[in-house]
């Protein structure tokens with residue numbers, strides 16, 4: 001009797017373990033299928049981004065490339081070229097230099113897009129240099145907002161927001177809308193201190 005129970009326990013456990021194994025295999029298979037589907041969707045998205053870029057829809061392509069980049073863990077080498085080229089065409093030169101350099105580092109001179117990548121990289125570097133020169137020039141510009149202005153002996157300046165009328169007229173869909181000027185305390189002028197804050201963008205509005 002005990003023997004029989006023992007045998008059936010063993011048989012049940014063998015059956016159970018076989019069942020579990022096949023369940024596990026099924027789960028494994030589903031997981032693999034899921035990965036393949038995911039990969040396929042990414043390739044489809046990448047191809048459509050490349051197509052958009054080739055059709056001249058660079059902004060739309062950029063959006064799609066970014067979606068692809070967000071969803072993948074490792075970036076296919078060709079994508080570094082296509083994204084770098086597209087980045088140049090939307091004027092993102094730093095981004096372009098960055099990605100095209102990646103392609104050249106990975107593929108050297110023997111890649112399918114190596115020659116094109118070097119051409120685009122050269123163009124992007126030229127543009128980036130121009131951009132940096134403009135930035136440097138801008139940084140060295142001397143602007144009035146960086147100085148305190150002496151308003152003269154009266155110490156007052158006609159309010160530059162309402163031009164001294166104390167009223168601001170806003171045109172909207174229904175016609176004109178009148179509001180009290182929120183800067184000059186219904187006086188139509190600003191003190192010199194207020195004026196200097198205003199030109200620095202630091203004068204706070206009155207809430208009324």
Ligand SMILES: [Zn+2]
Nearest residue numbers: 159162181184
């Ligand atoms: Zn005013």
